[in-house]
Amino acid sequence: MQISSVRDAIADAARPVILPDGLGKLTCSGYVPDSVIAPHFFVGEYEQDFDKAMGRSLDELTFTTRVLVSTADDRASQRLLDAMLSGSGPASLKAAIEVARGGPGEYALGGLAHDLHVTSVRGYRWYEHAGSNYVGAELMIKVIGEGSS
Template identity: 50%
Template sequence: MNISAVRAGIATNANAIQGLNCYGYVPDSISEPAFYAAEVDVNYDTSYGSLDELMVTCRVLVGRADDAASQALLDDYLSRGDRSLKAAIEADCTLGGACDDLRVQRVQGYRYYEHQNSKFIGAELVVQVIGTPEE
């Protein structure tokens, strides 16, 4: 698997949510609400050398102008409704051929985040990705 293609594919899928600014990398600055693929953990040879596994930690950040409204928007992104990040990311489980399969495994870290000296309310989504190693 090509890690850059996986990160870009996750952001492309998330971009189906109208009004959400999506990045396949950690951007220098963001326009909120924002979603981006951040840290990547790699487990090589998870199935007797035939598959690699990536655990991609993604962040979704919303503004803090109105704490209640901001948290309600964040909750929408984390729930299974019209703005569901889980549904958007899993809409194409192969990311256009960049991997064999994926699933949004969990949400964690619902809290305040600082990005480029600005504070946001946000959470992390951990996406499990499996695929054939690159030759």
């Protein structure tokens, strides 16, 4: 798998999230940005396990992604974050990203990986990013794919 392409494809998959009226669009990046325009989703660190099958035929990556929301109104901010962390619904990051799994027999992320799965949410807390404070959380995404490509 080509890591940079996979990172960008995950960010692209998150973009269709529909935020509540009046909140604009979710901004997304496949990398850790210098600064963010909240609400913002980005792909951060990752861990990679090589050779999960013989002949470099399968690698497994676990991406730590983050979503950051403005703290202008603490209650409204947390409600928005809760909606994006829900397992379903128009604002659900899990639902939006997992659309990129493709249909039966199709590769995930437009052919970049065999499959992906949003596995968990963790780290729901206040974050400081580039000198600004946000409420946010991490979503863990497991991606499996060809190790030799």
